[in-house]
Structure formats: structure tokens, C-alpha cells
Amino acid sequence: MRQEPGASKSDRGTDKNYLAVRARDRKVQVRLTVATDPAAPPEILEAMMADPSRSVRRALAARTDAPGRLLRELARDSDLKTRQLLAENPACSPDVLIALVEDGHWSVRWSLPEHPAANIEVYRAICRSTDEDLRRLLAERGGLDEETNTKLVSDPSPNVRAGLAAHTDAPDILAILIADADPKVRAGATQNRLTTTDQHRLLARDRSAAVRAGAVMSGQLPYEELQRLAHDRSVNVRWWLATWSTTPEPILRVLAEDSHPDVVTQATAMLRKRT
8 A cells, every 4th residue: 555645554455444544534635545455454434334425335345355244234225226236245144134135226236136145035035025027036046045036936927928939948837837827828838948849739729829929939830830830810929920030941931821911921031041
């Protein structure tokens, strides 16, 4: 550390008394130097957690060696950027993350499912959250434990369950969601890499056109199912079939003679691209 005018050799560097005095300096830049000093001990950092400068508190929130008491206090900070930096700090413990689950700003909450310290307790808190988007982001994470999967598969929001259907790596959970009452959830299951051929066949015959279209977009349907869908009662399903890059050319030729002009136009355009 650079010696300040008037500072003796004994009260500079890592000397606690010297840092303690500088931590209370009226100049923000001086206090910021302490907040970012790797040698600043935990007790001095904790003493700065109510610093009037947002810049100082932001620097404290970003420290990966910050003491837990400091991080817990900063979770209640009034400055959004401070809390954003805190949520990005890999040193945050699960109890700090749990405190941030109910943060007033989406940008803080939505970063939590991917935090390296997020554990089952954090997931439980997210599952209890009133923020549907936060629960959906957790559902889309994959690699979740059995308890969290069980809670999410019963989530009241079809958007959350659809996110889980598209991303879960648990075959038993996927099977439940394929039979979900909401077509949005079943459509999500068409995009899951674990969905089997038999399950894709089932979804391709779903009563909902949105689910059948999702089955087309999965690119995993057998040829005979695509043949059948070329005559689907829904124009949207046939249009998606005419649009999708994996649709075989013979089926595109069938769609090029469809009764609906939009399907004909799309199928003809796709055939031209392949010549």
C-alpha cells in the first residue's frame, strides 16, 4: 500500500489501526481503497457495511473473502447494484441466497438458481416464492434433486411445469408431465431430449394442435407420423411441418398441394431451397 503523507512506517500496509482510521476517512476514495484492500481484516470490513457510499458497499459485496455477517447485512442493502453484485458473489452462503429470494428486484432473484452455492434449502425457498418466473428458471435448470422435482411438478403455474417438462433429466417426472392436463406443459415435453420415440408418437396424436406442432418441431418423429401429420386437421400443424428443416422432401411435396395457401407457399419455398 502506498504510504500517505504523514503516515509512519509502522502504521501503513496491513496495520489494523491504520486501516481502521482510513475506513472512517471522510473521503470516499480513501474508504474505497480499504474496502478493496486484500489485507483488510474481517472486523474492519464488517465495520464498513453501513458505509454511506454505494461505491464502498458495492466493493464489499463483490469481495469473495467477505465475512458472512457482512454479506448477510448487504442482502438488505437499499442499493440495487450492491445486491446484484452480492447475488453474483460465489462466496455467498445459502442463508444469504435465501434472504435474496424475496428481493424486490427481479434481476437479483433471477440469478439465484444458477448460483454455485444454491442447495436444496435455497431451492425450497425458491419453490415457495411468489415469483413465477423465478420458479420457472429453477425448473429449467436440470439436475434437480428429487424433492425439488416433486414440488415443481405440482407447481400451480403451467409455465413452471412446462419449463420442467422441457428440461428435466428425470424420466419419471417427464412421464408425469407428458400426461399433464395443460397443453402448454405437454408441448414443453416435446422438446425434452429424454422424450422417447413412443412418447413422441403419443404427443404427435395429442388433442391439442399446439402439442402436435411441438412434436413436429422436436425433429424426432418417425416418418409415418410425419406422413399422417401432413393431413392434420390443424393448419398450424401442417404449416409447421412445411417450415421445419428436417421434414422429408416427399412430405413437403404433399404439403405443396395442401388446401391452405399458407401451407402451400411455405412448402414450395422449402422445396426450392433444396434444389
